[in-house]
Amino acid sequence: MQRSLDGLDWRILAHLQRDGAATAAEVGEAVGLSQSPCWRRIQRLEEDGVIKRRVALLDRKAVGLNxxxxxxxxxxxxxxxxxxxxxxxxxxxxxxxxxxxxxxxxxxxxxxxxxxxxxxxxxxxxxxxxxxxxxxxxxxxxxxxxxxxxxxxxxx
The missing domain is CATH 3.30.70.920 (Lrp/AsnC effector binding domain/regulation of amino acid metabolism (RAM) domain)
Incomplete structure (x- = not known):
């Protein structure tokens, strides 16, 4: 069962959409949480399938796909x-x-x-x-x- 998302969850998701490589400490600092509770929330969002995966976005032209x-x-x-x-x-x-x-x-x-x-x-x-x-x-x-x-x- 998927839990409802609160304001902190939305802010975490917004931050991770902009920077998927951010650490839990960096995300926590940006949203006003300490590292451990932020890490637990990120883990829950991943387990619930809200965060499908974290990837590197490539510039297609830089890799020759013009x-x-x-x-x-x-x-x-x-x-x-x-x-x-x-x-x-x-x-x-x-x-x-x-x-x-x-x-x-x-x-x-x-x-x-x-x-x-x-x-x-x-x-x-x-x-x-x-x-x-x-x-x-x-x-x-x-x-x-x-x-x-x-x-x-x-x-x-």
Whole structure:
């Protein structure tokens, strides 16, 4: 059972969203707690699944992934087998960073990163277009980012 979050929990979460590498002492100092109670709260938030994991966020361009695209995918049919096969196949493609099931004109929205346009072209023809049940893929290249964040809007 998940416990309700109080003001200190929200402040801890906000701080960890900005700096996941912060120590319990650093977080505690920022939110007005000593190290031990802060560490216990962080542990509880992790055990309750509120904090899924802590990671390093990389600059995709600094690691040579210069192109980001969004691809809209329409499937031929929505039968269980083809749908499950498509989902599993998508999970195996590292360039696909996110995949969302949609309601509306398209079935899935993919966020994809590649080294360059040629790398995307290879990915498209060698893998994406061969995915189970795919009828149509429309891709849009990101020209620039107006806003990118991993921080969720938390209560103050």
């Amino acid at each position: 192109v980001m695209l969004f691809s809209q995918v329409k499937l031929e049919a929505h039968s269980g087998d083809k749908l499950d096969e498509f989902r599993e196949a998508i999970r195996q493609i590292p360039e696909v960073q996110e995949c969302f099931v949609l309601m509306g004109q398209v079935d899935f929205l993919l966020r994809i990163v590649t080294k360059d346009i040629e790398a995307y072209e290879r990915l498209f023809f060698e893998r994406l277009s061969k995915l189970p049940g795919v009828r149509e893929i429309n891709s849009m290249i990101v020209v620039s980012a107006v806003k990118e964040t991993t921080e969720l809007p938390l209560p103050a």
